[in-house]
Amino acid sequence: MLRPIDEQVAILMQGTEYGDETLRQNMEEALRQRLAEGRPLRVYCGFDPRTSDLHLGHTVPLYKLRQFQELGHQVVFLVGTFTSLIGDPSDQDQLRPQLTLEQTLANAATYAEQAFAVLDRKKTTIRFNHAWLQELTLEEFIHVASHFTVQQFLTRENFRDRFAAGDAIYLHEFFYALLQGYDAVALETDVQVGGTDQLFNIVTAGRKLQSAQGQKPQIAIIHGILPGTDGVIRMSKSRGNHIPIRATPEDMYGKVMSLPDQVMPQFFRLVTRYEPAAIAAIVQDLESGRRHPRDVKMELAREIVSMFHGLDGAAAGEAHFRQVFQQKEAPDEMVERTLVEPAGLVDLIYEAGLASSKSQVRRLIQQGGVRLNGHKVEDVHLVLEPNHEQIIQVGKRHFLRIKGK
Numbered sequence: 001m002l003r004p005i006d007e008q009v010a011i012l013m014q015g016t017e018y019g020d021e022t023l024r025q026n027m028e029e030a031l032r033q034r035l036a037e038g039r040p041l042r043v044y045c046g047f048d049p050r051t052s053d054l055h056l057g058h059t060v061p062l063y064k065l066r067q068f069q070e071l072g073h074q075v076v077f078l079v080g081t082f083t084s085l086i087g088d089p090s091d092q093d094q095l096r097p098q099l100t101l102e103q104t105l106a107n108a109a110t111y112a113e114q115a116f117a118v119l120d121r122k123k124t125t126i127r128f129n130h131a132w133l134q135e136l137t138l139e140e141f142i143h144v145a146s147h148f149t150v151q152q153f154l155t156r157e158n159f160r161d162r163f164a165a166g167d168a169i170y171l172h173e174f175f176y177a178l179l180q181g182y183d184a185v186a187l188e189t190d191v192q193v194g195g196t197d198q199l200f201n202i203v204t205a206g207r208k209l210q211s212a213q214g215q216k217p218q219i220a221i222i223h224g225i226l227p228g229t230d231g232v233i234r235m236s237k238s239r240g241n242h243i244p245i246r247a248t249p250e251d252m253y254g255k256v257m258s259l260p261d262q263v264m265p266q267f268f269r270l271v272t273r274y275e276p277a278a279i280a281a282i283v284q285d286l287e288s289g290r291r292h293p294r295d296v297k298m299e300l301a302r303e304i305v306s307m308f309h310g311l312d313g314a315a316a317g318e319a320h321f322r323q324v325f326q327q328k329e330a331p332d333e334m335v336e337r338t339l340v341e342p343a344g345l346v347d348l349i350y351e352a353g354l355a356s357s358k359s360q361v362r363r364l365i366q367q368g369g370v371r372l373n374g375h376k377v378e379d380v381h382l383v384l385e386p387n388h389e390q391i392i393q394v395g396k397r398h399f400l401r402i403k404g405k
Contacts, residue, residue: 002072005035010276015060017196017224017270023203030219034190043068044076045193046129046183047115048084049107054114055242056304057226057235060270061193062118064223065310068191069123074186077115079108082130083183086176101130114245117308132186135178143176147212148164148205153177181205184218191219198222230385231260240379249309251375253317254324256301258373260388261286262291264300272303324374334399339386345372346380348402354394361394369395389402 002008009032018024023186034041045061063100065075084104112126133218136144153174160168177200184192184206192202199222207217225234228241235242243255264286268279282299285291298318306314335352349370355361362380364370370377371393372384384390384402392400 001223002035002038002040003393005032005317008035008071011071012064012221012321014067014128014276015064015223015266016220016221019196019199020218027220027222030193031221034219039191041068041073042076042188043073043191043193044183044189044315045185046078046080046083046180047111048080049104054111054245055235055237056245056271057228059245060195060223060226060353061117061271063271064193064221065124066118066120066273069120069331072127073191074165075119075123076127076189077112077119077126078187079104079112079126079128080180080181081105081108081128082133083176083318085180086172086179095401114396117245127187129179129183131185133182141178142210144182147208148178150174152204153346156331177201178203181209185209185213185215188215189218190216191221193221193223195225196222197225208330219263224266224270225268227263229255229258231263232385240382243304245308248312250304250310250320251255253301253314253321254304254373254375256304257297257321258388258390259300261297264293264296268305272300273307274303302325320374336401336403338403339384342383342385345377345382345384345392346369349386349392349394349400352401354398 003067009028012031016024016027018027018043043065045065047058047061065077069075081101081104083371085101085351108128116124117269154163157174161168180198180201184202192206194202199220202218202220202222207220227233228235228239229243230241233239237244243252245252247255255268265279265283268274268282272279274282282291282296286296287292298321300313301321302318305317335354337348337352339348346358346365349355349361350358355364365377365380367378368378372382373391374393390402392402394400
């Protein structure tokens with residue numbers, strides 16, 4: 001049985017960001033009206049398999065899809081096997097490299113399987129958009145394109161900035177939004193889920209094409225973007241501030257515990273199974289001082305790790321954290337440095353005198369001999385942010401405490 005409409009709306013709008021209050025209200029009201037029809041809604045989110053490994057930032061829309069599943073709605077996990085050939089320019093300030101269909105299919109093989117760590121496998125339909133996009137004729141695509149103007153695309157921030165800078169904008173980059181909009185038509189969807197970088201694709205392209213095809217325009221559920229472990233920049237493997245969903249329980253737990261306190265409410269809203277009332281209570285406890293931020297963060301870490309490793313994995317991650325940090329297996333006395341601005345890990349270790357050269361530090365990292373907050377460092381270009389205390393271990397006996405500003 002579907003839950004009352006007010007409860008569904010509160011859950012499904014949790015963590016959403018539109019950048020415009022009128023748009024948010026319109027989408028909420030449209031959602032309320034569609035729910036009032038008393039039927040399971042058709043909901044989808046598209047995922048371009050440009051990598052074979054997911055991190056926690058990729059799971060934000062998955063958690064939103066899971067909420068729809070728990071509320072009894074129909075969910076489609078759409079693999080962008082055709083749109084990946086173009087590459088989504090939405091969050092990019094430069095041209096994305098193009099992939100082949102073979103590459104996207106190879107990545108998709110593991111992508112969907114990883115997604116089932118969050119989604120209910122039995123309630124998920126998997127579709128591949130090359131099935132219909134490859135069949136579009138030139139005449140049909142011209143008709144799709146006729147609903148949009150070049151000016152609409154040039155108002156997008158990334159295109160506008162590139163145009164102003166004199167950087168090339170390739171014609172095929174415009175096609176992405178058109179093809180994603182056509183996905184909504186092909187699926188006859190009620191709701192599309194996506195991040196704030198997808199606003200144009202979902203609201204402008206998808207809804208407009210559906211209306212043009214005589215369909216009721218979809219509701220856009222636009223979620224916020226998850227910050228990385230630095231608490232500032234969006235989570236990204238290339239920036240080294242990500243939490244891989246294939247990380248060990250110990251590593252995942254430790255990385256969550258390294259988050260700055262101020263981003264905890266955002267993580268609870270975007271990547272946990274908690275409902276609005278529970279999150280509101282946590283935020284109130286933090287603001288009033290009734291709960292210590294460390295204890296709340298441990299609750300967050302348990303919840304996240306348990307999604308991917310079960311309750312036993314969460315317990316193992318917490319036990320490791322307590323052993324290394326709370327029971328202070330690291331020495332009480334160690335070299336200390338106060339960080340006032342971002343700094344490279346290699347530079348910090350060398351300048352603290354824990355290695356004879358920067359090249360030695362790089363070798364140690366490559367050999368697995370450097371740990372940050374108890375977790376092995378793999379990125380020689382890792383940059384530390386001055387947000388909180390961090391412990392660097394070099395070899396077995398050398399430690400460096402980095403204090404935040």
